Amino acid sequence: MTLRLYALDSPGSPVAAFSKSRPDESTGRTQPAYLTILPRGQEILDMVIWGFCFLEKGRRAADNTYGNTYKVVGSV
Numbered sequence: 184m185t186l187r188l189y190a191l192d193s194p195g196s197p198v199a200a201f202s203k204s205r206p207d208e209s210t211g212r213t214q215p216a217y218l219t220i221l222p223r224g225q226e227i228l229d230m231v232i233w234g235f236c237f238l239e240k241g242r243r244a245a246d247n248t249y250g251n252t253y254k255v256v257g258s259v
Contacts, residue, residue, distance in 0.1 A: 185203075187201075188200070199218065199220045199221060199231045200219045203216050
């Protein structure tokens with residue numbers, strides 16, 4: 184999965200993209216997650232980082248279903 188961040192004045196080209204870690208089928212190892220920041224994103228690096236934090240928070244909130252929520256039953 185890749186998350187992309189776009190500027191309002193250029194919706195066709197992202198300023199940054201985040202790629203999740205994933206298994207490499209040819210080697211069996213896991214490729215680490217990485218953040219690609221394009222030249223325009225370098226100018227606003229702090230806003231890019233905050234933007235991805237908000238995107239991830241929203242993604243996790245939308246994914247917060249009963250099946251993946253940890254609940255402690257019978258604890259005091």
